[in-house]
């Protein structure tokens with residue numbers, strides 16, 4: 001649909017939060033918790049912080065929770081009973097204040113969860129999620145969205161994109177039918193297009209590399225020594241995958257007491273040594289350089305080739321989180337140059 | 339809406355347990371729910387996720403042939419947490435099964451050709467499915483040769499079926515055990531599979547070779563097939579990798595851009611040679 005522009009006054013956004021909440025939505029927004037900015041549920045607009053570049057953890061968990069129950073089971077004299085997770089019971093969710101890169105991240109996840117089998121656990125959660133993003137007025141040296149087809153004011157992936165302008169009011173761009181439905185429901189809060197020039201209120205993120213060329217190059221880089229050089233200091237902690245808005249790798253585990261329990265799907269990371277180990281002890285990715293190569297090539301070669309999407313939105317979280325200062329965008333520039 | 343949950347297994351009842359070899363068992367499984375049974379079908383080469391509730395899931399092939407309807411069989415070696423729990427189960431117990439997943443052996447494309455099956459150790463199960471599938475359509479093929487080797491005589495699985503294949507005039511069965519694995523009354527060959535293959539000097543003309551076994555066996559078998567003139571696209575094998583989902587999402591089974599759970603487990607030697615060396 002064609003993007004519609006409206007004015008959302010700051011006071012109206014405050015009321016919008018209250019109204020959406022009293023209509024039964026769970027509203028996730030960035031909050032300051034100790035040294036971190038994390039997405040958690042808010043009760044009023046005041047609970048949210050606006051002072052962040054990107055949150056430490058991505059909001060991907062709203063559609064792909066860290067731990068998702070697949071089924072409950074019980075074992076008794078009568079035998080085994082199982083009950084699958086009731087998708088209809090998933091709550092309606094609004095994510096307020098995710099960044100354009102975060103919204104973009106859901107496109108990568110959607111590609112992974114639907115390229116062949118359709119993962120309705122993910123789809124059903126995303127279907128019930130409305131993304132109200134806020135464009136970026138600030139950036140830091142880790143941000144590289146513009147190198148991977150993103151932009152501080154990109155509307156892609158969001159249902160509504162807010163851009164804060166002078167005085168703290170917002171330009172609201174209504175991107176999807178879901179966004180439109182929301183503005184129609186709370187029509188009184190959305191006023192006529194403020195007619196501002198959006199770009200003036202956006203951070204400037206300079207492109208650092210040319211991604212199409214990088215993707216092409218990556219397709220022939222499997223045997224290159226660059227993976228060894230780059231990964232020498234990687235300790236395989238997996239933090240980069242946990243904070244990443246596009247990482248989708250998971251494990252399936254049973255958690256059980258004596259006669260009942262649940263089967264869960266939980267986040268995992270290709271950075272872990274145990275990720276690919278066979279029961280026999282054989283491990284196709286035995287050393288960290290092979291795991292680093294998997295991480296980079298999965299995002300910049302396998303996903304573009306198989307799913308038609310780049311598996312990175314340039315949020316920079318992996319590099320901010322890395323305890324040994326592995327910097328993805330610098331490594332990518334290096335890969336483009338070697 | 340429950341049926342939309344692709345992670346939800348079928349419940350299956352163990353109908354029969356067969357001890358095959360030390361730590362190796364075969365289960366015959368029947369669907370607990372009639373409707374599941376009616377809706378289910380699979381093809382040779384496919385695999386599934388078998389689960390013990392409370393312990394988790396484990397990946398192995400369907401070892402029975404799709405021509406034998408009404409049940410599936412799996413053969414597993416007790417090794418990890420789930421297979422150890424499976425090994426304690428008996429007839430009448432219930433397990434979970436998700437599947438079938440993965441690609442298949444193109445059996446119809448092999449009609450009119452000779453078949454050479456080469457299997458080592460615990461890798462006979464994926465092969466057994468396709469062997470029975472082909473033997474149940476025996477008139478479609480020319481010569482059928484099965485070369486099967488294990489470490490010791492004790493480790494040979496499907497012993498009853500080996501007897502059956504041996505007694506069939508339309509099957510040429512060659513059994514071998516590794517040097518030192520023979521018993522005093524052993525009548526088969528002694529030697530590693532690639533060596534014995536070289537000895538039987540297989541004819542490659544109009545012949546499909548299917549190779550399943552431990553990586554080291556596969557590695558030394560391919561050059562022997564090459565020596566006898568088997569073209570790479572006439573040689574099939576199955577790859578194994580650690581799997582969790584079975585349908586291209588959990589992200590751990592890939593070799594480069596190839597997902598073993600989706601693009602495999604069946605590959606030709608030609609396809610194998612294009613894979614990056616990470617398996």
Ligand code: SF4
Nearest residue numbers: 244312313315316318
């Ligand atoms: S790989 Fe790093 S920069 Fe790219 S999307 Fe993931 S966390 Fe963000």
Ligand code: SF4
Nearest residue numbers: 234235237238240322
């Ligand atoms: S966060 Fe850094 S050290 Fe940890 S796995 Fe990722 S790259 Fe390696």
Ligand code: FES
Nearest residue numbers: 584587588589599
């Ligand atoms: S087993 Fe999960 S992606 Fe292949």
